[in-house]
Amino acid sequence: MELVSRMMDGSFGRPPEEFESGAPAKLGQDEKITYLQRVQIFESCSSRQLRAIARIAEVQEAEAGAELARAGEPGDRFFVIVDGAARIEVTPQKHGRIGPGAFFGEMSLLDGEPRSATVIADTAVRLLVIHRRDFMTLLREVPSLTQRMLVTLCQRVRSAEKAATA
Numbered sequence: 276m277e278l279v280s281r282m283m284d285g286s287f288g289r290p291p292e293e294f295e296s297g298a299p300a301k302l303g304q305d306e307k308i309t310y311l312q313r314v315q316i317f318e319s320c321s322s323r324q325l326r327a328i329a330r331i332a333e334v335q336e337a338e339a340g341a342e343l344a345r346a347g348e349p350g351d352r353f354f355v356i357v358d359g360a361a362r363i364e365v366t367p368q369k370h371g372r373i374g375p376g377a378f379f380g381e382m383s384l385l386d387g388e389p390r391s392a393t394v395i396a397d398t399a400v401r402l403l404v405i406h407r408r409d410f411m412t413l414l415r416e417v418p419s420l421t422q423r424m425l426v427t428l429c430q431r432v433r434s435a436e437k438a439a440t441a
Contacts, residue, residue: 310357319419332403343394350383351407359400364393
């Protein structure tokens, strides 16, 4: 609860960093919480947890065509799509599309390995971005997020296995 406590009393924070394809959007905490409430992975969070997540999540906007993550590069951020759509490319032949409520970037943060896919904005997108140093603490503070991510990762593996055998 240290992270939540520090965020609640305002002693935790850092200046926003520029996103490669767009500057951080200026939104208040209440607006961030409104976005968080619309994302399935955060639906079991309490109001206090949502406030804490809103404090560490930066809102980023990117134009269509912007590269959000690149396969093979180190990952230092976790992304949740709030608005818009993006294309995930594992190989030129294997790709998918994700939209509001989808998340990506967690694998590199969990295992320390380079990104496994490239993600490109298909449309203008608005994202919530959580940096590596905040991500692991967040998972310890909100265990239900870890469980939801594990379920999603399992679904992704099963889908990839099914596609490989088809």
